[in-house]
Amino acid sequence: SRAQQRIARARPAAAAALALLALTAGCSGAREADPRPTIVVSVPPQAWLVERLVGDAAEIVVMIPPGASPATFEPELGQLRALSRASLYVKVGHPHFPFEATSIDRLLAVHPELRVIDLSLGEGSADHDPHLWLSPARVAAMIEPLAEALKTAVPDAADELPARSDALRRDVAATDAALRSVLASARGKSFLSVHAAWGHLAADYGLIQIAVEQDNKAPDPHRLAELIDRARALGIAVVFAQPQFDPASAELIAAELGARVEWIDPLARDWADNLVRVAKQLAAATRETAAQPDRAVDR
Template sequence: MLSRSLRRAATGGAAAVLLVALAACSGSGSSDGRLSVVTGFYPLQFVTERIGGAHVKVTNLAAPGAEPHDIELKPSQVGAISNAALVIRFKGVQPQLDDAVGQNAAGHDLDVSTVTPPATGPNHRGATEDAGAPDPHVWLDPTRLAAIAGDVSGRLAKLDPDHAADYANNTDALLQELTKLDGEFAAGLKQCRRHEIVTSHAAFGYLADRYGLTQLALSGLSPDTEPTPQQLATVAAEARQAGATTIFFETLVSPKVAETLATEVGAKTAVLDPLEGLTEGGTGDYLSVMRTNLEALRTALGCS
């Protein structure tokens, strides 16, 4: 049974030329009659597709296998932003998208950072270069993704009231799945020998907070930042003290730093997916990848 609160929660010259040409024809639908929605990266795509169903055409700006933070928008993507009925983004994650929305999509965007505001470096030990910076990885807590789903549903229904009942039904189904996932994580991580997760970068603070874990991160919020030798030594010492058997790395960045730490500590490496994007050619969706994450965590932490 879903709670009432969860239901309620629930660019360069060429681009500029293209935008001038498109400004007069900014629309709300795709050529096949579906509502046209642009999303910044995968978790927003997942939510929108699950809620919109057959009534929505979703264009995701971050390609599979590509790191979404530093996307460089193509003219065609800027045109899609200009023509979309709705652009769904997380302000601050993709600066070029923020700029494009400000110039060409003001008034028809949804900034999900206003739905579940980012905390300042939640549950973040180890690296210090991003201390005090807001952490955008809210989708790794299923209850926060549920809140985002609620606002996406409301905006789609407002734009397309003829299909509002379908959007509401799809939202209820998604919220039930997210509630089930949250319960699986809570039960699966309740009784573990260890509670520290050692990660290559500090993407998992919300997940750690939700399920009573502590995150030890080699680098800060940016996956591209290389840890200093001092940071490596500090995290290695804490990982040994915690009895860590696993150092986690991510799907879209090099595992070399995690492998170096694992060698130093005498641990193995494993993948913990921050779900910023799916791997190229990969299968599954948010729910299945999160369940894979849960099994990786249970193994690493010695959970019963």
């Protein structure tokens, strides 16, 4: 009947309204039970850094959840609520980081009272790669200003911050040493990545990143053909893709090269372990490309 059809059409809207009401009530209760300050960060590796510095003294909210693309993701209701109660926002801060440019900056303008720390530390005007956290040297430089900001934002952690900062510096240095060891055999070698996420890591450890996309844009057919010819000449055996994006382009290029697709994630939360995993994948891939000439790298 028409009445039954109207009821059926109304159900999704009613369900959505009830879900929103439940979420609001749940959030309110959770905040009453959890008086800790809220720290909001843009990407999961920043959450790892904050957690290493303050432990469980703060609620840490990540704006870009696992699996989401920084190029297309828009904050959801729970994240907007977290932003409204936050005592500190930790930005990537790079002008070419699309998520902050399209979503976060306008949201922060609505919350002028919210303290913001920019972890680009002024870098980025002449560099189009926003993935600064993939460079251990840059992460080491982030620790002191981040700890200083957290001293005010999370007062209960202030006394432990010096010791935690020292421990974090040691772990970052150990990660750097591990990457230098793992990637020693890959110096001067090229690897092919669909997304231009690994430029800082490549530069730090003497590798050459060949990126298919530039500024989150796919290449035109002429440039793509040139890239495939270059990769074929180098004997590239692995095409690296990022799990936040559609694998179709990586699979297409791999098929053209007779190569395989492997996944490396620049947004993984377990920063240190992830970089070592990625380094091992890069080193293994360059060992397979036996046709590659060695190139001198001045670093």
